[in-house]
Amino acid sequence: MSNQELRAEADAILAELVGDPTGPARLREDQWQAVAALVEERRRALVVQRTGWGKSAVYFVATALLRRRGAGPTVIISPLLALMRNQVESAARAGIQARTINSANPEEWETIYGEVERGETDVLLVSPERLNSVDFRDQVLPRLAATTGLLVVDEAHCISDWGHDFRPDYRRLRAMLAELPDGVPVLATTATANARVTADVAEQLGTGAGEALVLRGALDRESLRLGVVRLPDAAHRLAWLAEHLDELPGSGIIYTLTVAAAEEATAFLRQRGFQVASYTGKTENADRLQAETDLQENRVKALVATSALGMGYDKPDLGFVVHLGSPSSPIAYYQQVGRAGRGVAHADVLLLPGKEDEAIWRYFADTAFPPEAQVRQTLAALADAGRALSVPALEAAVELRRTRLETMLKVLDVDGAVKRVKGGWTATGEPWVYDSERYAWVARQRAAEQQAMRDYVDASQCRMEFLRQQLDDEGAAPCGRCDNCAGPWASASVSSEALTGAAKELDRPGIEIEPRRMWPTGMPALGIDLKGRIPAREQCSTGRALGRLSDIGWGNRLRPLLAENAPDGPVPDDVLQAAVAVLADWARSPGGWASGAPDGTADGAARPVGVVAVPSLSRPRLVGSLAEGIATVGRLPLLGTLAYNGPDGAHTARRSNSAQRLRALSGAFAVPDELADALARTPGPVLLVDDSTDSGWTLAVSARLILRAGAQQVLPLVLATAG
Template sequence: MQCPYAPAALPDAADWLIVRAIGLHGGMDNLELRAEADAILAGLVGDPGGSARLREDQWQAVSALVEEHRRALVVQRTGWGKSAVYFVATALLRRRGAGPTVIISPLLALMRNQVESAARAGIRARTINSANPEDWEAIYGEVQRGETDVLLVSPERLNSVDFRDQVLPRLAATTGLLVVDEAHCISDWGHDFRPDYRRLRTMLAELPAGVPVLATTATANARVTADVAEQLGTGGDEALVLRGPLDRKSLRLGVLELPDAAHRLAWLGERLGDLPGSGIIYTLTVAAAEEVAAFLRQRGHPVASYTGKTENADRLQAEEDLLANRVKALVATSALGMGFDKPDLGFVVHMGSPSSPIAYYQQVGRAGRGVDHADVLLLPGREDQAIWAYFASVGFPPEEQVRRTLAALEDAGRPLSLPALEPLVDLRRSRLETMLKVLDVDGAVTRVKGGWTATGQPWAYDAQRYAWVARQREAEQQAMREYAATTGCRMEFLQRQLDDEKAAPCGRCDNCAGSWLDPAVSPAALSGAAGELERPGAEVEPRRMWPSGMPAVGVDVKGRIPEDQQAATGRALGRLSDIGWGNRLRPLLSAQAADGPVPDDVLAAVVTVVADWARSPGGWASGTPDAMARPVGVVAMPSRSRPELVASLAQGLARVGRLPLLGSLGYAPQADDHAAHRSNSAQRLRSLAASFTVPDDLAAALAGAPGPVLLVDDYTDSGWTLAVGARLLRRAGAAQVLPLVLALAG
C-alpha cells in the first residue's frame, strides 16, 4: 500500500540541511517542531505506533505556514497529502494561541471527509454549508467561544449577504490560518472557475498582517498557478509556490474505442466485475448517469447513481455505501468530483470524455490514492462533442446582455431578486446568477437584502479576456480528442497539459505497456444493452406555476396555473442528453439539420411510446377506474424551423392510431420569431404568450368532439410552448391536453 507520508526515522545529513534551510530558528527548536508535527500526523492518519512522518515537501509547507506565517500555494498531485498540511499546521498554530482555521471547501463530500479526518487528530471541525442551515447559529457561537479549531465553509457562503457582512469580517479578524482548497476555482483560466471563490480577494485583503494562507490544488497549469499566486499576494508579500511532479504511479491509464453506446454499455456490464475493488463510473449528463446505473443494476451489479439532482440524504448514503464497499461503483456526474476521498478506490471509468484533460486528471485522481494499483479507463462516445458544445454555450454572456442587466438594475431603483430580474433580461437563472457574481467581484453590482443592485461604478467588458477563455476551452477540447487518439504515454500527456516539467513516460498505460483491455462483447450482452438504450419513452412534466414578475412585462398571469388550463403529464421519445435515443435525435433536431418527414424508425418508436402510455396506470387503455378518456384527436404545434417534421409526425400518429388529425395551432400576426431562443422562463413566456391562435376549423373540431387531445411538437426545452398551447386548447374545449414530443432538451 502506498502512503503519502514517510516512515519515522532519525534525520540524516540531508534532512539536517533541509531543516536548517527552511527553519526560522533552525537547530533543535526546529527539530522539536518537526517532531510535534509528526506526532499530530500520526493521530490524523490513525497510526497509534507513531511511525507516520511528514515528507519533506509537506514539512516545507507546514514550516512556511507555522514558522514564517507565509502565504503559500501548493500544487501537488491528488493523494499527495495536502489536507495533512493544513490539519497539522492548524494543530500547531492552535497550540500557540492562534485563532481557528477557516477552510474554503467546494463540495459537501470533501467537507464530510475532512471533518472525520480532523477528529482523528483531536481537531474539532465544524462546517457551514447549504445542507445544515439549522446548525449555523450554534456553530458561530462555538467559533466565537474558541471551541472550534476548524471551520469549513462552502464558497457560496462567501456571497451570502448575512455571512459576507456579519460573519466574514469577524472570521477575517480572528482566523489563525486561511485555507483555500481546490484553489484553481479562483481562476477563470482554470477548468472549473467558480465566481464565488473570487470573494476571497476581499477576505485576503482584510486579513491581519501575519495570518498565514494556504491554497491547494492538483489541477493548475502554469497560467492558473501564476494567476492564483498573484491573487494570494493581494495586499501582502509574494506568495510561496510549492509545485511537485504530477505523475500518479498507482494509476494505469487506458482508452477503449468502441463502435457505439450499446457496445460501451454492454462492455461495461460484462467487465465491471473484473475491475479491481470498487470505483466510480463518470458520465457527462444526469440522464446518462441514470441510464447507465439502471442498466448495470439490471445486470446484477450493485451500483448507485450520484448527480446534481440526487437528494442530499441519498448522496450521503451513496458515499457511505462506496466507502464501505457495499456498492461496486457510483455512476456519477461531475457532482462527485473534487474532494471525495476513498484511498482504496480501485478504478475510475468514464463513459464519455470530459471536455478538458485537466478536468479528466482531476477526476481520475480519485483512484489509487492508498493502493498500489488502480485502473483508469476512458470510453469516448460520439455524443461527447455535442455535450461539450452545450456546456460551452453557457459561458459569460455577450456585452449587450450584460449591459441590459446593469441597466435594468439601475432603472429599478431598488434591489431586484433573480425572479424579478428574469423577465427583464434574456438569460437563464443559473447563467444570470453566475454573471451577477462576476459583476459583484468586479464592483459593478452588489448583493443586498432583497436581491441585487447596481453600484454605479464604471465597468468595462473585457472582451479580449472572455474570448481568450473561450479559445482556451476549445483548445482543451481538442487536447481531449488528442488524448484519446495518442499513441504516446497517456500519463505524460496529462502531465504536459498541466505544465509538469517532470513529465515522462509512465511505463504503465496501455500505450507504454500494451493494452490489457479486450474490446469483445458477447451477442447477448450487446442485445441487452441495445434493448435498454432503444427503449423509448420519458415523462414530460407540465408547467404548473407561472414565472414571477410577468405583470411587470405586460403578461397578466401569476401564481399557480389553473388546473383547467394545465397540460397533463406528457411523453417524449427520449432526452437529447442521454446515450440511447439522444444519439438518434440530436442529429435530427440540430440547428443544421434539414427539415423533412419524420423517419420511419422514429415514428415507430413514438407509436410504441403512445401504446405504453395508454397501458400505463391511469392511461386510456389501462382499464383502471381512474383511467382518462381516449384521445379524440391529434393537434400539431406550428413550427417555423421544422414544419414538415412536426406535421408528418402528427399525421403519422393520427394514421397509425386511427385518430382524426384535428389541425394545428396557428401563429398570431404579432408572433415573436425568436421566441424559441429566449433563454429564461419569463422571457420565453413573454414572447410566447400572444404568439399562437386557435384557428376556426380547429376550434370547431374541439367543440364538436370534446375530450383529450394529443398535442404534438418536435421537442421541449423550457416547457412554455406546450404550456401556452395547452392553455389555448383547454380554453377552446379540450378536456385534457396530452403533450407528445420527440425529445426533451434536458
C-alpha cells in the same frame, strides 16, 4: 522551540491524523516545508500537488500547531459536501474539532457560530456559496476574518476563470483576504492548475510571486494505469461495462457526461446484477450520503456519477475510474481520474469515448461570459429600478438563462459593479470595463482544451505524460504503464448477448414531461398579465417524450434529427414506431387511459379524442408527419394545427430564461376557426404533438389555448426534451 522540536510535534499530530499514534508517520519534506512556512513564518503559500499528495495533512497539522500556540480557528473554503464530510472525519482522528457551514445544514448555523466564538471549534469548513450570502458576507465573514488563525482555500483553481472549473463565489475571498490581520497565514491548494492558472490564483489571492511560497510538485500518479477503449456506439460501451466491470479491481467510479446517461447506465448495470448506484446533481442529499458510504465500505461495485462526485472525494483504495464519454478538458479528466489509486499500488483508469461527446460539450458550453450588450442591459435594469431586484425579476429584463445570469452577477459583484443585498441585487454606479480580451482568451482556451481531449484519445504518446504536459508539469516523462507505453491491456471484446441487452435497454423509449405549474416572476412588468400559479383547468397534463437529447440512448438517435442545421423531412419510420410504443406504454401506465374507465373516472384518464399539432417554422414536415402518423396509427382524427402569428423564430428553442421565453410566445399562437370547431364537435382529451421541448413554455401556452377552446385535457407528446 527549535525547528527539530516543531517537526517532531508535527509528526506526532500526523500520526494521530492517520490513525496510528504509535506509528512512524512523518511528514514528507515538501509537506513539512509548507507547514513550517505557515506556522513558523506565518506566510502565504500556494501548493500545487497531485491528488493523493496529502494537502489536507498540511492544513490539519498546521491547524493543530497554530491552535496550541493560541491562534484562532482555521477557516477552510471547501467546494463539495463529500469533501467536507471526509475532512471532518479525518480531523476528528487527530482531536481536531471541525464543523461545516453549507446548504445542507442551515438549522445548525447559529449553534456553530456560537461554538466558533467560544473557541470550541478548531476548523470551520465553509462552502464558497456562503461567501456570496448577504448575511454571511456582512455579519459572519468580518468576524471570521478578525479571529481566524489560518485561512485555507481548497481546490483553489476554482478562483481562476482561466481554469476548467471557474466558480465566481470563490472570488469573494478577496474581501476576506483584505480584512485578515497581519501575520495570519494563508494556504491555497489544488491538484489541477497549469502555469497560467497558478499565476492567476496567486494574483487573485493577493499572493504575488514576491510574497508567496509556491510549492509545485511532479504530477505523476505512479499507481494509475491509463487506457482508452474505442467502441462503435453507446450500446457497445454499456455492453463492455457489463462484460468487464467485474474484471476491474476493487470498487470504483463510472463517470458519465450527463445525468440522463448516469441513470441509463445505472439501470442497465442493475439489470445485469451489479450493485451500483447513481450519483448526480439531481440525487437527493440523503441518497448521496448513502451512496458515498456504500462506496467507502465497498458495498457497491461502483457509483455511476456525473461531475457532481468530483473534487475532494477521498477513498484511498478506489480501484478504478471509467469514463463513459470524454470530458471536454484533459485537466478536468486528470482531476477525476485522480480519485483512484491514492492508497493502493495499482488502479485502472479507462476512457470509453463516444460519438455523442462533442454534441454534449456544445450543449453545456453555455458558460462563457455574456456579450457586453447583455451585461450593460443588466446594469441598466438594476440602475433604472432604483431598488433591489431578484434574479427572477431581472429575467424579465435580460435574455439570459438563470444559471448564466447568476454567474454573471457574481462576477460583477466581485468587480464592484453590483452588490448583493437583502431582496436581490443593486447597481453600485461604479465604473466597469468589459474585459473583452480576457473573455475571448478564455473562450479560445476552452476550445483548445476540447482539442486536447480529442488529441488524448488519439494519442500515441504516453497518456500520463500527455496529461502532465497539459498541466505544465516540467517533469513529464513516459510512465511505462499506460496502453501506449506497455501495450493495450483492456480488451474491447463484447459478447452478442451483452450487446443485445444493452441495445434493448437503450432502445426503450419514453420519459415523462412535467408540466409548468407557475408563471414566471415579472411578467406584468413586461405588459403580460400572467402571475402566480397557472389555474389547474389551464395546465397541460404530464406528457411523454421519446428521450432526452442528453442521453446516450434515444438522444443519440434524435440529436442529428433535431440539430439546428438538420434538413426538414417526414418523421423516420423507426421514430414514429417508437412514438407509438410510448403512447401504448402511456395508456397502460397507472392513470393511463387503458387503466380505468373509458370516461376517465376511477383510476384512468379518458382516451384521447384527437391530435393537435404545434406549428413549426423550422421543421413543419417533421412535426406535421409525426402528428399525422400518430393520428393514423391511433385511429384518431387529426383535429388541426395551431396558427402561428409571431415573428420568425420567436418560439424556436433558444437558451433563454422563462420570462423571456414566455414573452416571445405571448400572442404568438391562436386557435384557428377550423380547429375551434373541431374541438367543439369532439369534446375530450387531445394529444398535443411537437418535435421537442426545452423550457416547457411552448407546450404550456399551447395547452392553455386548447383548453380554453374547449378541450377537457391536453396530453403533450414530443420526440425529445433538451435536459
